[in-house]
Amino acid sequence: MEVHHLKTLRELRDRGSVTAVAQALHLSPSAVSQQLAALQRATPVPLTEQRGRVLTLTAAGLRVADAAEEVIAALARTEGAVAEFLAQRGETVTATAFHSAGLAWFPALIERAGAEPAGPEVQVRDEDVSTEEFPLLAADHDIVIAHRPLGSEPWPEARVSVTPLIEEPIDLAVSRTHRLASRPSVRLSELAGETWSAAHEGFPLEPLLVQAVSASAGEPIRIVHRVNEFNVAAAIIARTNTVGLLPRYTGLGSHFADHVVLLPIEDLHVGRHIDLLTRRDTIARHSVRTVIKWITTIARR
Structure with a gap:
């Protein structure tokens, strides 16, 4: 009936x-x-x-x-x-992010939520997953802060609602004592013979290094270390001659700013999209839309 x-x-x-x-x-x-x-x-x-x-x-x-x-x-x-x-305004909203976004934005997000007694309560969690797994996280979290390389396949919008956040350049990271540290930028031809730290196989930044840098430099690069967490990668780069790729805005904690230099690569445009993923029914909630506005403001600031 x-x-x-x-x-x-x-x-x-x-x-x-x-x-x-x-x-x-x-x-x-x-x-x-x-x-x-x-x-x-x-x-x-x-x-x-x-x-x-x-x-x-x-x-x-x-x-x-x-x-x-x-x-x-x-x-x-x-x-x-x-x-x-x-x-409903005062309900709990859960947000998850990959490590560098969590480091860059979670403290400010929690602080923002705490300043609004009548607003949503925010609970955060970091997740280290491969690119294709980010949409799956929307089943367990209200908001997913996800990233994918420039030029990669877009998120499956039939499955998740996508709110673009920022487009973040990826730079070469070297220690303050590295031979290239005083340069305002570098070219790929200057990177021959370097020892690299890269993300794990299958994770968003790994293809950028293996495919884009290797092809543009004209020779295979020597990847010795596999590190996903940018703070660990930055610590290695700060004290050794290892080089790597780090995001310009979210990849370098303040405690490494005096020890690591980020250099744009002149002849290679490398970067990533950072977006917010939600289920379509989830984004209909007022509280979720409120937290999305907070994250957007924090990230673009």
């Missing part, structure tokens, strides 16, 4: 004629008759009968119309609960 068919039956009980029901529901009399006929096909007993020129309810029809009241009331309560939930 369809709810709108039950509503039509209830209106016939209360208004007494198909014409009156049509006027009340802003339908044609034939449309009302079609709805009643559809309800009748789903019911094994007659619901209406013709008395002269007037269509009236049978005893079974009256019972069904009375029962429809409970269905319609339950639906109204459900719709009201959904509306209240979508507008």
Whole structure:
């Protein structure tokens, strides 16, 4: 049984004629008759009968119309609960991010949430996953801060709603004592023979290094260390002659700023998209949209 068919039956009980029901529901009399006929096909007993020129309810029809009241009331309560939930401001919103975004933005996000007593409570978690796994995190978290290389396949928008955040350049990272540290930028030809630290195989920055840098430099690069966490990579680079790729805005904690230099690579445009991923029903919630605005403001600042 369809709810709108039950509503039509209830209106016939209360208004007494198909014409009156049509006027009340802003339908044609034939449309009302079609709805009643559809309800009748789903019911094994007659619901209406013709008395002269007037269509009236049978005893079974009256019972069904009375029962429809409970269905319609339950639906109204459900719709009201959904509306209240979508507008709720003080609920908990969970956010997850890859390590460098969490380091850069989580403290400010938690501080922002704490300054709004009537706003959403924010709970955060870091996740270190491969590119294709980021959309899957939206099943367990309200907001997913995800990244993918420039030029890569876009996120599957049939599965998640995408809010673009920033486009972040990727630079060469060297120690303050490295031979290139005093340069404002470098060219790929100057990187021959360097020892590299790279992300794990299959993670977002790893293809940038293996494919883009190797192809542009004209020779395979020597990857000795595999480190996903940028603070660990920065610590290695700071004290050795190892070089690597680090994001310009989120990849270098303040405690390494005096020990590591970031250099743009002149003949290679390398970077990544950082986006917010949510399920489509999740982003309908007022509290989630509020936290998305906070993250967007923090990141672009």
